Amino acid sequence: MIASWFGGIYLSVTLAGATMAEPTYTQLSFDELNGWPDDDHQAALDVFVNTCGDLRDIQWEVICNLAKTGPEPRDFFEKFFRPVLIEDGDPMLFTGYFEPELPGSRVRGDGYQFPIYGVPDDLEPGQPYFTRREIDEDQPLAGKGLELAWLTDPVDLFFLQVQGSGRISLPDGSMMRVGYGGKNGRDYSSIGMALVDRGEFEIHQVSAPVIRHWVRKNRRAGRELLWENESYVFFREVSEVPAERGPLGAMNRSITPFRSIAVDPAFVTLGSPVWIExxxxxxxxxxxxxxDTGSAIKGAQRADIFFGTGIDAGKQAGQIKDPGRMVVLLPTTMAQRVVAGI
Incomplete structure (x- = not known):
């Protein structure tokens, strides 16, 4: 499976007969990391401290406690970690993601007609629930008090669900933040790829603005396009995170623009420092x-860079589909063991 991100729309392509190779582990030196001396290691250390307390392994716990004592940052990373290149046969792919900021209201009225639903009481994790089309057309959740807020555009709602979190700009000027609460147990399907398969666009033409325009222009056909992705995300209000801070990632902590990435936790432990090139x-x-993690972030050399909140962040994130290299920093003993295959 190869997954890429085009302007907020995941496109997934399965290669016939492709199999994922067993991962290999190669220990590098810090001298082999391009640009290592020039980075702001203090900024990375600050973000590391934000989540390292959630790592339960004793090696991580010791390192986290040391990180909180205010060490010289570059020396800290070089003393307690070793760079390990993890590969599985697929080339590196960097993409970007962001937190949308959308106009909305806590009450229905005027142009606010499309609900952001909270998690239904009868939703069972991993079990199939109503499809996107059934939720939109049959409205089985209407009137159950699940509406957290109302948006003006169904495409905004769709993109909010793709991103998994967002900020809602309310009519009184205040902000409301919503975060991932659960999903309906249906597989994700790329509507960008659906348009490519139909011959509407070439793959390089697909972007969030292009899809928005196509859906709005084609009205009924546009809604039906959205329904092709049966996956539906439910939200919760994230009142514990101030609006000026980043959204919650998979570790239930605020993530930081240009310092937090989404990875595949099958290869990279959440909370790990990761050097990207x-x-x-x-x-x-x-x-x-x-x-953080993401449904399309699969593989040892796969990462999604968090670009921040709002329209500008979305534009920047949507332009990223780049090669390179990703190297995980592991505690010294742990690095030695994985490289040795122990």
Missing amino acids: KQGAVPMNRLMIAQ
């Missing part, structure tokens, strides 16, 4: 912290 139009050599 992103190529492309805007190269980026930077120490990140793996604090």
